Amino acid sequence: MRDIAIVGGGPAGAMCGNIWRARDAWSRFMTNIWPGKPCGGGLTHKAIQAYPFLLNGPYPKKLIRTVELISSKGHRAQLSLDHPIVIYSRTVLNGLLLERAEAAGCRVVRSRVNQIDADGERARLTVGENRIDADFVVIAAGARNSLLPNTRPF
Secondary structure, three states, X not given: OOOEEEEOOOHHHHHHHHHHHHXXXXXXXXXXXXXXXXXXXXXXXXXXXXXXXXXXXXXXXXXXXXXXXXOOOOOEEEEEEEEEEEEEOHHHXXXXXXXXXXHOOOOEEEOOEEEEEOOOOOEEEEEOOEEEEEOEEEEOOOOOOOOHHHOOOO
């Protein structure tokens, strides 16, 4: 299998592209580019241990070293964290992960995948006006996306 398409340019899709492409596992990386999500990109200590570049890089981020818990009755407890939680804006986090995937050799297509046809020998992705064939497709576009209902395993 040489042509593997990843549909989704968020953290899961970009990291998938970065890791697998570094192992020379495929020749393509597809992505749906969204204007941004309102949620931020919060990263726990486990994520930082696995991917230290997320803590040490030059990208703008906020380190959370203390948290405050407030009960429904107004009782408060403040906790110091042994390891910070790292908060990125979703746009910055997605951008830095896509840059790493590109640097690893993935081809990032900044266009929406409109359809996946898995009825043939190879999957056919409709990307705007273009058709792209792939041996395997990873859908990393979130649990609620329009591509899942019409797909089936090969």
